[in-house]
Amino acid sequence: MRLNRYLAMCGMGSRRACEQIILDGDVVLNGRPVSDLSIRVESGDSVRVRGREMRPAAIRFLVFHKPAGCLSSRVSQGGKPTVYDFLPDNAATLAHVGRLDAESEGLLLLTNDGKLTQELTHPSRHVEKEYEVILDRTFDAQHIPRLLKGVYLEEGRARAAHIHIEAPNKLRVVLTQGINRQIRRMFAALGYKVKRLTRVRIATLRLGRLARGAWRELTAKETAALRESAASLKTKSRRKSAR
DSSP states (O other): OBHHHHHHHTTSOOHHHHHHHHHTTOEEETTEEEOOTTOBOOTTOOEEETTEEOOOOOOOEEEEEEOTTOBSSSSOOTTOOBGGGSSOGGGTTOEESSOOOTTOEEEEEEESOHHHHHHHHOGGGOOOEEEEEEESSOOOGGGHHHHHHOEEETTEEEOOSEEEEEETTEEEEEEOOOOTTHHHHHHHHTTOOEEEEEEEEETTEEOTTOOTTOEEEOOHHHHHHHHHHHHHHHHHHHHHHHO
16 A cells, blocks of 8 residues: 555555655655655554554544534644543544534544545535524525525525425534535525534534534444545545546
């Protein structure tokens, strides 16, 4: 396999981050420094980063219920806790799949599977992410077509894939895009303020009844379903690009 993927499996970060580690000249393969991104690692090879032997870690998946006021980051800012403050020490090398802004809460997936992380976050995959949205006032259903068609933001057209009204000021919104603070900005463009935003689903993975600030390992069934979903989206993306 490619060296950057190998390093990602060793818990060194995303494959893009691992590419930078290689380019920086911090990797030694079988006793020789390497900086070529096309280098491949074979069974029995010795890989060291800054003098430390690299061995692929066992693949892990955690689901975490991020509370509001918590940062999707490894570094605290302004005294705010990060998601890693709530996780066990042996989860420090896991990367979060996508982000939630500080004010938002809900489902956060963490893993050291770099390949699956890339498949779930690549813009061409259009992975569904479902949110529970509570607004500051009653929502006018006449705004649904505009949200589905798209609201123009600085980054381009931001649109919802599905919208379901659960109560006068409570909605379920499904996105397949990853624009920063997308839901808050879309509703702000229509004159609403989001009072509470909770992610409840990523692809096939659901938050369920997991308490705020709590985490758990994914079951084998959940992991298999997530992989199957990612593979299906990858196939659809290839067929679409081939047209």
